[in-house]
Amino acid sequence: MTIVDLKPGQSGQILELNLSTKIKNKLLELGLTPGASVMFVRTAPLGDPINIKVRGFNLGIRREIAQGITLK
Amino acid sequence: MGKTYALTGNPNSGKTTIFNELTGATQYVGNWSGVTVEKKEGTIKNSDIQVVDLPGIYSMSSNSLDEVIALNYITKDKPDGIINVVSASNLQRNLYLTLQLLEMKVPVTLILNMMDEVKRRKINIDHLKLAQILSLRIIPTGADDRKELKNIKDTLTLDEVSNFNRFSYFSEDVQKAINELAQKLRETEHRLENDIHWLALKILEHDREIIERIKIINLGAVELGYKLRDEIQKQTKMELPEILAKQRYDYLREISEQVIEDLDKSLVTETVTDKIDKVLTHRILAIPLFLTIMLMVYYVTITGLGDKTIAFMEWLVGDVITKTVIAGLNTVGASEMVVSLVVDGIIGGVGAVVVFVPQIMILFFFIAILEDSGYMARIAFVMDKIFKKFGLSGKSVIPMLVGSGCSVPGIMATRTLENERDRKLTIILTPFISCGAKLPVYLLFAAAFFPSNSHIIVFSLYLLGILVAILSGVILSKLRYRGEDSDFILELPPYRIPRLKNVAIRMWDKAKDFLSKAGTVIFAASVILWFAQSFDFSFSRVVEPSDSMLASFGKLIAPVFSPLGFGDWITSVAFITGFAAKEIVISTLSVLHGVSEGALVTSLQNIYSPLSAYSFMAFILLASPCFAAISVMKRELNSWRETGFAVLYQTSVAYLISMLIYQVGSLII
Known part of the structure; x- marks a missing residue:
């Protein structure tokens, strides 16, 4: 299960990040660490990217990145 | 010559506002040494203290040009201290940079900005406790109240390096690796410009900029760093940057729980921003609104x-x-x-x-x-x-x-x-x-x-x-x-x-x-x-x-x-x-x-x-x-x-x- 499988308003806990080193490091710095809770807020009007909430702030990420973030 | 301080902070932390408040009309634009990138400087009102505005960054690493500029300035130009602007309305993530600054062992003064926003959201932040935990001087401020900011020069000139127990939040194996690597770096300490424990941490974290610098001076240390890193990675089955980020954030969450009342509620409560976003990023309305x-x-x-x-x-x-x-x-x-x-x-x-x-x-x-x-x-x-x-x-x-x-x-x-x-x-x-x-x-x-x-x-x-x-x-x-x-x-x-x-x-x-x-x-x-x-x-x-x-x-x-x-x-x-x-x-x-x-x-x-x-x-x-x-x-x-x-x-x-x-x-x- 990844972030994109959540419904708007639902939350999950990060298990791991299966992404390229560069993107992974960027997300880690922003607080998307294993164990952190993320909420799926909404999808952008054209279907991509998506808005998630982590550690109390909003972040826009592309679906393909969100698919690399697996949840517990 | 007066002293020089570097102003750092996350994007959207209100750093520019603080810079304008501090320096007013004295600011001017220059260039960074090496790269000709716009560099804003100014003097704190009624003083001879210089402030250099560093680019807004989330982390003290060298993944983007802005980060490299900030890293180079702090490690090479060596300002007398750092003013770190932190947004109170997004404490955990903003403190990630603060934690990294403390790891560098440089004098840090923290400006806790956006206190008005936090008050409006009815969130209580115990800034005195935060100051105690990080053993830092904290200046709370917000758009409605800039009183405390006026006394910043008295706080700054103390130039205290926090006696905060850095690295305490890293696991034992990481701490051991830092110490071992620092020992190796000590051989060439006289030629290294920065704190060796911090340099050791950066090698383990695989920071490109720092590794390039140390390679020339102490190749053995870099090689030892790779070896130590591989050992930890093999044991934990996680990459080191991930381990470090996780341990820092786990600690920051712990701190947040201590200084923010009802942390979890504050993180999920719907904000005014969430309400505005419902309209401005609305499925149907968003694009017509943008064009209009x-x-x-x-x-x-x-x-x-x-x-x-x-x-x-x-x-x-x-x-x-x-x-x-x-x-x-x-x-x-x-x-x-x-x-x-x-x-x-x-x-x-x-x-x-x-x-x-x-x-x-x-x-x-x-x-x-x-x-x-x-x-x-x-x-x-x-x-x-x-x-x-x-x-x-x-x-x-x-x-x-x-x-x-x-x-x-x-x-x-x-x-x-x-x-x-x-x-x-x-x-x-x-x-x-x-x-x-x-x-x-x-x-x-x-x-x-x-x-x-x-x-x-x-x-x-x-x-x-x-x-x-x-x-x-x-x-x-x-x-x-x-x-x-x-x-x-x-x-x-x-x-x-x-x-x-x-x-x-x-x-x-x-x-x-x-x-x-x-x-x-x-x-x-x-x-x-x-x-x-x-x-x-x-x-x-x-x-x-x-x-x-x-x-x-x-x-x-x-x-x-x-x-x-x-x-x-x-x-x-x-x-x-x-x-x-x-x-x-x-x-x-x-x-x-x-x-x-x-x-x-x-x-x-x-x-x-x-x-x-x-x-x-x-x-x-x-x-x-x-x-x-x-x-x-x-x-x-x-x-x-x-x-x-x-x-x-x-x-x-x-x-x-x-x-x-x-x-x-x-x-x-």
């Missing part, structure tokens, strides 16, 4: 208000100043040649540009509001899917919108794009977005040739620029910038009411840029132009400009432009001078036609048809940007080859499209 807002911005800038400021400035320059100067020169008995130089050359050239300064300020007023309010990030979010189709990221929207004011800050704004490919492409495409300096050219030509539908003509040019940028994106991403895909990771910051002071400072900065350009480049170009068109090659004064040395030169290159519909020497010269600054195109035309701006319309009507006028505008829009923009392109692309390619590409595209417009148009009409 942008149309309004450009309408007000170009016609609503812009027209009136231009009319006023023309009156000021054309009537008041010119008449006063002529009268003055006549009283002192200046020769006809001096009067001609001053009135036709200098006032004609510089004045034609100065007239548009208020309009550029209006455009930057709106751009500053779009950025400071937080809406710009939403535009990027909403438009990303479209930009992705063209091989770009939604984040490219920001440089391009800023570029509609001026390509120079637009190109600089590409620094927030981490993806190298996205960044290069955006730098090359941003000049296609019509800048504020080109607008006067359209306004003049549209008024002369399309008086009844000048709005549509100007609008169509903006559209043409966007279209060419999009198509070029598709083509270049397929042909030249294959490989790495674009990506999109962008913070959607809380909506905030823009501070008038920040907006005013940005507007004034742009006006200053423009005026200083008018006073230097354009002044010089105007004098040279006047000289070149007043004399022939034997340096005797000519009666008709068409006998001048400038005309001879213009006539030489004019045939190149004939297929585009404007093969006369004056226009050809205007293109060349346009490289110095796009506004000079008008100055050139008015100087060479020997008329004031008002009468220029009639002169132009005599040499152009509406079709060739449109072709001319398209060429001005798309051809290589001005020198200032080219030099910024060079600096940001960091390659003459790439820059050369960009300029050649832009000019070729301009030539092709103008020719297409003129040749196909001639067949139809």
Whole structure:
């Protein structure tokens, strides 16, 4: 299960990040660490990217990145 | 000499506001050593303490250009201390940078900003406790209360290095590795500029910049670092950057629980921002709202208000100043040649540009509001899917919108794009977005040739620029910038009411840029132009400009432009001078036609048809940007080859499209 499988308003806990080193490091710095809770807020009007909430702030990420973030 | 402090903080932490509060009117723009990237400095009011504004960053690493600039400044220039601006409304993530600063063992003073926002959300932050945990001095402040900020100089000069127990939150194996590696680094400590334990941590974290530096001094340490890193990674089955980030964040969460009442509730409670986003990023409303807002911005800038400021400035320059100067020169008995130089050359050239300064300020007023309010990030979010189709990221929207004011800050704004490919492409495409300096050219030509539908003509040019940028994106991403895909990771910051002071400072900065350009480049170009068109090659004064040395030169290159519909020497010269600054195109035309701006319309009507006028505008829009923009392109692309390619590409595209417009148009009409 990844972030994109959540419904708007639902939350999950990060298990791991299966992404390229560069993107992974960027997300880690922003607080998307294993164990952190993320909420799926909404999808952008054209279907991509998506808005998630982590550690109390909003972040826009592309679906393909969100698919690399697996949840517990 | 007074002491120097570096101002750091996350993007959207209110760092710029704090910088403006601290330094007020003393700030000035310089360059970073090594890279010529804009560097803002200032002096704290009523003191001799210097503050250097570092780029907004999320982390003290070397993954992006902004981060490298900050890292290099702190580790090499070694300021006396660091002022770290932290947004209280996003404490955990903002403290990540603070934690990394404390790991560096440098004196840190923390400004806990946005306390008003937190209070409004009914969140209680115990800043005294936070200060105690981090053993730091904390200055709480908010938009409604800047009292504490006034005493900052007393706090700063203490220069205390926090006795905070750094690394305590790392697991034992990590701590052991740091100590072992630090021991190895101790051999060469006298040649290392920074704290060895911190350097050890950075090697383990695989920080490129730091590893490059240490390799030369102590290769053994870097090798040992790799070995230690591999051992930990094998044991934990996690990569070290991930381990470190997780342990830091786990600790920060612990701290947050101690200083914020009911932390979990504060993290999920719906905020005003969430409510606004429901409308502004709404499935159906988002795009129409965006288009409406942008149309309004450009309408007000170009016609609503812009027209009136231009009319006023023309009156000021054309009537008041010119008449006063002529009268003055006549009283002192200046020769006809001096009067001609001053009135036709200098006032004609510089004045034609100065007239548009208020309009550029209006455009930057709106751009500053779009950025400071937080809406710009939403535009990027909403438009990303479209930009992705063209091989770009939604984040490219920001440089391009800023570029509609001026390509120079637009190109600089590409620094927030981490993806190298996205960044290069955006730098090359941003000049296609019509800048504020080109607008006067359209306004003049549209008024002369399309008086009844000048709005549509100007609008169509903006559209043409966007279209060419999009198509070029598709083509270049397929042909030249294959490989790495674009990506999109962008913070959607809380909506905030823009501070008038920040907006005013940005507007004034742009006006200053423009005026200083008018006073230097354009002044010089105007004098040279006047000289070149007043004399022939034997340096005797000519009666008709068409006998001048400038005309001879213009006539030489004019045939190149004939297929585009404007093969006369004056226009050809205007293109060349346009490289110095796009506004000079008008100055050139008015100087060479020997008329004031008002009468220029009639002169132009005599040499152009509406079709060739449109072709001319398209060429001005798309051809290589001005020198200032080219030099910024060079600096940001960091390659003459790439820059050369960009300029050649832009000019070729301009030539092709103008020719297409003129040749196909001639067949139809």
